[in-house]
Amino acid sequence: MKVIGLTGGIACGKSTVSCILKELGAAIIDADEIARQIIKPGRPALGSIIDTFGDEYLRIDGGLDRKKLGDLVFSQPEALKLLNSIVHPAIVEEIKNTIIRLKGCTKYKAIVVDAALLIETGLTELVDEVWVVSVPYDIQLSRLKKRNNLTFKEARDRIESQMADSERLKYTDKIIDNSKSMEDTREQVLKLWHESIL
Template identity: 55%
Template sequence: MITIGLTGNIASGKSMVSRQLKELGAVIIDADLVARKIVEPGSPIIYEISQAFGEKVLNSDGTLDRKKLGRIVFADPKALEKLNQITHPKIRKVIEGKIKDLKNKSGILVIDAPLLIEVGLHCMVDQVWVVLVDRDIQLQRLKIRDNLSEKEARQRIASQLPQEEKIKYADKIILNNGSPEKLRAIVNKLWKEFSLHY
């Protein structure tokens, strides 16, 4: 399989691009789904998280209270680093396993991962596609989408590798400052070009 690494920062529209690529025929490995799977109740990772941050980050049914954990880690870079040290190696290992399982099949595989570069998965793909958005638009989208204050939204944006750094790794840049229809047209064009080439 030919592999695309799809990445983009929070509220960039990466998930919309991923959904469209799936509609166009790509096989998707969604890193966010992997991340949710590894913290299911009773998993070793959720135990490590509760040991590191306290039982307060768990709901009464043993599931992870993402909002509570988010408030802790996005307000404290050291706490975020601690969480990443717990989760990133496992996420990478699971995705690497999925890539190996699909390696000998035909078609186009998309690794949809906000942390594609941060966890080193960009080294395992044929092309890196970065979804880019202007900071002001990103901030407004994030505040509305997640019902966040200005401060909370800025903390979440600041916690990620800057877009300027991500585009250094990009083979293709998808600028998403416009409407969903405009984004769809850009992705369709890229897909046609990529499919013809490969």
């Protein structure tokens, strides 16, 4: 079973492409969802985060204050590096285990690892092809500001904390331009699906 790594910068439309691929019969491994699971109360990663950054990043209910921690790490590169050193190994391990489990399942036509940091975390070693969802910077910035209700600076800091699209494209096998209509994106995904999977 083919394993596709789906990546792209924040607010480029990976989730949209992921939904289309799911409709086509792919099993989706969502790295963001795994990241949310591993920082739940009682999980070791949450304890490590609080030990490193302090109790002020805990909500009253015992969960992680993701917004507050996000404001810190997206404005301080060293803090982001520290956070990543805690969560990335746990996320990668969970993704590896999920791929192994899904490869034994005949109901799916492909496995898609949907991960913004696919390249940075070395997950490219686990996939057969890398598909990048791409949009021009100004569209990405506009979408992120609107989607997350961010200021220009907050949105820019989040985008610039990730690998630049020009660098990301060096690792890609297929590119999906998500700057036009939903129909246009769907057509591109269908074409790639037929070329790569069927």
